[in-house]
Amino acid sequence: MNRKISGPFTKEKLADLKAGDAVLLSGIVYTARDAAHRRMTEEANAGQPFPFDLTDAAIYYVGPSPAAPGQVIGSAGPTSSYRMDPYTPQILDGGVSVLIGKGPRGPEVIDAIKRNGAVYFAAVGGAGALISQCIKSSEVIAYEEYGTEAVRKLEIEDMPVIVAIDSAGNSVYER
Amino acid sequence: MRDVNVDEIRDAVAELCYETNVFLGADVTEAIHKAKENETSTVGISILEQIEHNIEIAEETGIPLCQDTGLTCVFLEIGQEISLKGGFIGDAVNEGVRSAYVDRYLRKSVVENPLRRINTNDNTPAHIVYDIVPGDRIKITVAPKGYGSENMSRIAMLTPADGEIGVRRFVLDVVRNAGGKPCPPIVVGVGIGGTFDQVAQLAKRALLKDLDEIHPDPYYAAMEQELLEEINEMDIGPQGMGGVTTALGVKIMTAPTHIAGLPVAVNINCHVCRHKTVVI
Structure with missing residues (x-):
């Protein structure tokens, strides 16, 4: 039986999740991948605010394909998370509690997950059509000129994910 | 003319x-069905079910x-x-x-x-x-x-002394190091021989083969099968979360090469192994 978790993603809600648990996620998530991570952190280091409030926020690493008429969004599966590793400790220390992507993370990210009581969920890579059906609304909120790499605010409902790294730092990729 | x-x-x-981008080839779809039947990991089975469901939704909606x-x-x-x-x-x-x-x-x-x-x-x-x-x-x-898997591809200029053992070791090392990153289950394209540039293209062309196609040379047909079995014993599994389904196929293409060289390239594709051909 899949557990259901809805935002806002407070650390209390995430604390007892264990690596390997199947979860259906609902709520608001923000999309960001390579270009947005680079720019958000560069701007933050220059004293500017992040494009959304990081407190208990969820970031989904995705660059969706465009929506056809009548669709909310196109294909929207996760991209490889490790490419965001250089930026992730800063993002987690800033208050983000949920990361959604695919594949293993580096040791600095695992340490930052433990330090902050965050959780890293994996969605199924290559299941972009299926995941698109869980997305109820999509709005670009920053870096529109980046196209697919823009920051979007998505409302998701029952998106299937697996706890890949739990708040204690246990990982499904290390067995 | x-x-x-x-x-x-x-x-x-x-x-x-x-x-x-929307319709997956019947060979890959069939390989995923078979893999699900053989998978022993519970998480692995649920991932393969999602992959099957994804293929159906793409077909019904036209979403990639x-x-x-x-x-x-x-x-x-x-x-x-x-x-x-x-x-x-x-x-x-x-x-x-x-x-x-x-x-x-x-x-x-x-x-x-x-x-x-x-x-x-x-x-x-x-x-x-x-x-x-x-x-x-x-x-x-x-x-x-797709570049999640392209990024995990590698090339090596081995020497003749490295031989078949060296080639096998390199292929297995590339797959092991890629782990869960290229969206397993994967398809592994292997190029052996030719020149530095040619071998990479052989590996890419190997990914265009039908998964059911058996290599015409029994020596390489056996190598494909044995490499596939060894890869599926690595316990990488669907999406890197463990299980016996790490690869759906290993495909090898070779070319004549120089007396001093043994180039080898490994091009990895995810389970969305997309290709289609028409003849005009």
Whole structure:
């Protein structure tokens, strides 16, 4: 039986999740991948605010394909998370509690997950059509000129994910 | 000579771009079904079920299987008895890519320069490989390549002394190091021989083979099978979360090489192993 978790993603809600648990996620998530991570952190280091409030926020690493008429969004599966590793400790220390992507993370990210009581969920890579059906609304909120790499605010409902790294730092990729 | 207007090639490329991104080949779909039946990990089975469900939803909705609709690789085998009319064939191919990616809602994933990184916003230019072959037909294969798996691909210039053992070790090391990153279950394309540049292309072309196709040379057919078994014993599993389904197939292509060399390349594809061919 899949557990259901809805935002806002407070650390209390995430604390007892264990690596390997199947979860259906609902709520608001923000999309960001390579270009947005680079720019958000560069701007933050220059004293500017992040494009959304990081407190208990969820970031989904995705660059969706465009929506056809009548669709909310196109294909929207996760991209490889490790490419965001250089930026992730800063993002987690800033208050983000949920990361959604695919594949293993580096040791600095695992340490930052433990330090902050965050959780890293994996969605199924290559299941972009299926995941698109869980997305109820999509709005670009920053870096529109980046196209697919823009920051979007998505409302998701029952998106299937697996706890890949739990708040204690246990990982499904290390067995 | 037979006249062929390049507009026909443009339209064929456009259609193939869409079809490959939305409809998965029957060989791959069947391999995923079989893998699910053999999978022992509970998480692995649930992931393979989601992958099956994804294939159905893409087919029903026309939404691409994966949001990474790839860098468009186009392989052209052009019969030397053909006379091309109506413009440059390369422009026609790129026009076909542009129309499919812009008009049919595929993701634009190409930047004009590797370091300045400005998106071209129409997924061009395609990577086009031209081969001149006998006859008066044109064979067009479109294979949109996702980069989650492309990034995990590797090349090595081994020496003759490394031999078959060295080649096997390299292939297994590349797959092991890739782990869960290239979206397993994967398809493994292996090139052996040729030159530095040729071997990488052999590995990519190996990914265009039908998964059911058995290598015509029994020596390599056995190697493909044995490598597949060893890879599936690594316990990487679907999405890297453990299990016996790490790869759906290993495909090898070889070429004659130099007395001093043993090039080997491994090109990894995810389970969305997309390619389709038409003949004009």
